[in-house]
């Protein structure tokens with residue numbers, strides 16, 4: 607799995623989660639921050655595979671950290 611940077615808001619340890627639609631997202635249990643890979647349905651695990659879905663979510667999370675927002 608792609609490595610996740612610490613939470614940009616609180617420095618907590620995020621984890622990879624999955625909803626009932628089969629979409630991956632990154633969640634920070636400390637402050638509740640959530641980052642999704644994309645807004646569309648085409649990144650469901652059933653469509654693009656679990657590895658790609660996780661990478662999309664991880665990339666979005668890590669980019670947020672890079673941008674400082």
Ligand SMILES: [Zn+2]
Nearest residue numbers: 613616634637
């Ligand atoms: Zn946090």
